[in-house]
Amino acid sequence: MPELVFFSGTMDCGKSTLALQIEHNRSARGLQGMIYTRDDRAGRGKLSSRLGLVTEAVEATDGMDFYAHIVAALSSGGRVDYVIADEAQFLAPDQIDQLARVVDDLELDVFAFGISTDFRSKLFPGSQRLVELADRIEVLQVEALCWCGARATHNARTLDGQMVVEGAQVVIGDVHSAPAEVGYEVLCRRHHRRRQTSASAHAAALSPDVLPVYSAE
Ligand SMILES: Nc1ncnc2c1ncn2[C@@H]1O[C@H](COP(=O)(O)OP(=O)(O)O)[C@@H](O)[C@H]1O
Numbered sequence: 611m612p613e614l615v616f617f618s619g620t621m622d623c624g625k626s627t628l629a630l631q632i633e634h635n636r637s638a639r640g641l642q643g644m645i646y647t648r649d650d651r652a653g654r655g656k657l658s659s660r661l662g663l664v665t666e667a668v669e670a671t672d673g674m675d676f677y678a679h680i681v682a683a684l685s686s687g688g689r690v691d692y693v694i695a696d697e698a699q700f701l702a703p704d705q706i707d708q709l710a711r712v713v714d715d716l717e718l719d720v721f722a723f724g725i726s727t728d729f730r731s732k733l734f735p736g737s738q739r740l741v742e743l744a745d746r747i748e749v750l751q752v753e754a755l756c757w758c759g760a761r762a763t764h765n766a767r768t769l770d771g772q773m774v775v776e777g778a779q780v781v782i783g784d785v786h787s788a789p790a791e792v793g794y795e796v797l798c799r800r801h802h803r804r805r806q807t808s809a810s811a812h813a814a815a816l817s818p819d820v821l822p823v824y825s826a827e
């Protein structure tokens with residue numbers, strides 16, 4: 611049975627790498643995928659992983675109808691054996707419904723990859739719809755780690771290393787950002803709740819919480 615599978619995890623946990631591996635294994639067996647992405651850091655129409663691999667993809671846009679796009683490709687003599695959608699958190703809920711229809715009516719597997727929650731730990735609308743509709747939700751096995759060593763489960767947005775909690779839901783960025791740039795850091799829930807990034811934890815460790823005691827000689 612074809613499935614809608616949501617591969618979910620924090621930023622930097624290997625989602626795009628897995629998408630590229632699925633694409634590689636299937637295309638090596640002569641299958642033809644329709645690859646979508648949206649706002650990949652590598653640029654428009656690219657699906658890229660931090661391991662350096664990249665492939666061409668169709669850039670999803672606002673209002674794009676995935677079901678109609680795939681039907682049009684098939685009707686014009688193209689072949690589509692499966693579908694990959696990376697950065698699926700950026701898709702609109704009705705686009706996720708269209709992907710579910712691709713599974714049910716066109717009988718194609720759809721593999722969607724994305725982060726579930728934003729920097730405020732709120733579900734992205736597209737991810738919420740995936741949770742509602744997916745046949746399976748897969749959590750990636752290679753765990754990203756918080757600076758404390760615990761499994762990272764949350765995404766923090768940072769500015770100068772400090773966690774910020776105000777701003778637009780969508781700001782494209784990376785976990786390795788230059789100082790003074792908006793960036794991201796993955797944290798465990800405890801440190802996300804306490805707004806403790808690696809930089810703020812490091813600064814706290816350097817500032818003694820008691821004054822040094824000098825002996826009078
Ligand atoms: N230099 C490296 N050596 C080995 N693994 C790396 C290296 N750089 C990144 N990775 C792996 O790639 C993962 C990020 O993969 P990527 O597919 O870009 O993540 P995602 O799409 O989830 O944001 C990291 O968690 C790490 O496991």
Ligand SMILES: Cc1cn([C@H]2C[C@H](O)[C@@H](COP(=O)(O)O)O2)c(=O)[nH]c1=O
Pocket residue numbers: 620621622625626649651724725727728729730765766767779780781782783784794
């Ligand atoms: C938490 C969070 C992330 N984003 C953006 C930042 C990146 O461009 C992508 C995630 O990419 P990855 O391949 O999973 O690393 O999402 C955002 O716009 N808003 C957020 O709150």
